[in-house]
Amino acid sequence: MFPSIVGSTSVYLLPGDPVTNVRLPRMFNAVFERCGIDAVMVPVQVAKRDLAVFVKAAFLAKNVRGMAIAPPHKPLLVDLLDGCGLFGRVAGSVNVVRRIANGELEGDLFDGEGLLGALDHYNIPFRGKRVLILGAGVSAAAIGVALAEGGTVNGAEHIAFHDIVAGKAAGVAAQLDAFFDATTVAVDSSDPAGYDLVVNATALGLKPDDPLPVDVARMEPHAALFDILLRNQPTPLVRAARERGLHAQAGFEMLVQQMPHYFEFFGHRDAAHALRHDADFLRELIYPPAMADEIRHPLRYHSASVA
Incomplete structure (x- = not known):
């Protein structure tokens, strides 16, 4: 059962346009519940023209700890940040943003x-x-x-x-x-x-x-x-x-493999460590039923000719 949302709950947002098919909120919330983290991720539909105002305003809320970024907003966030990791700077795009102790916003890219x-x-x-x-x-x-x-x-x-x-x-x-x-x-x-x-x-x-x-x-x-x-x-x-x-x-699997990086970025190191050892529950959450066998037997789909 999903934990109760109370005044102490940390909030992570996922702005995008649209957000009807995003998978990250389900994945993040599954990890929060599994690891006993008092936090929730919520998708929010934000138009491109409103993104700058939304990001600056949302981080005024002290319990908004960070954001994951959905299309088409990944390239638009870079100019709103005070700091950005190497991958984000070179690619000109970020998929995560956090507020650090001095109130500045930092972003990075883990695709x-x-x-x-x-x-x-x-x-x-x-x-x-x-x-x-x-x-x-x-x-x-x-x-x-x-x-x-x-x-x-x-x-x-x-x-x-x-x-x-x-x-x-x-x-x-x-x-x-x-x-x-x-x-x-x-x-x-x-x-x-x-x-x-x-x-x-x-x-x-x-x-x-x-x-x-x-x-x-x-x-x-x-x-x-x-x-x-x-x-x-x-x-x-x-x-x-x-x-x-x-x-x-x-x-x-590309999405699954980003999850430890996300949680490390947001300061949840124990959760990141746990995900590196066992992320099958996330695979079961997002892989379609027709591909369920690939979760249990990934190398079955490995051609013998690959060297």
Whole structure:
């Protein structure tokens, strides 16, 4: 049973527009209850034009401890902050905000670290590998930052961005190239040949009639695919890759792997530690029933050809 909300309850907000399909409040509240934390997360629908006023006003309430940020607001928060982590600065976007002791607001971005955690969870190699990222939006930039930040030893050796909007991929690649040693480039084609890992960070796959964002038949026999989408999973892209015998995974684990980072950021270190040891209850909460077997047997969906 969900704990009572009283005067001492800490409040975390999730502004977005819309917020009808957000999963984080369910996940946060499940962790709060499981770990005995007197706190609650509430989704709030806020229009882009009202975001600045809303954020400044909401943090006037002393029991509002922080916010998780839903689309389309992630890039809009950066200019409202007094401080921002490296990933947020480079990607120009944040997905969490907290108020520190002096009243200032700090933000950070954990999309990329969630992706790396998901790849490790599924034993998908990315260190020293060649990666093709489809899309050059907020999530794609965050993923690129995380892959590049580890250098060529702990991160990817070569990161290529492809986006159908002219110049968008080049802008992201140039931003990363200025900060990190990993080779980051923009490419004119979504051809996956020659890459060890393909990450779909586009919206293609949300609609039944969407074309595949990449030609799976052109992927290398050893290559893996990660589709960050949370709806309509497994998407036609994931299914097509699996039919080829490739290691292909959906975006749910990326969200699960961000949770310890969120709780660490908000000062709940014990909860973050617990989540790193056991997050299956969150997987059961957000994975669709058709994918329940992947919670219990994640490596069953690992192709033997992945090296």
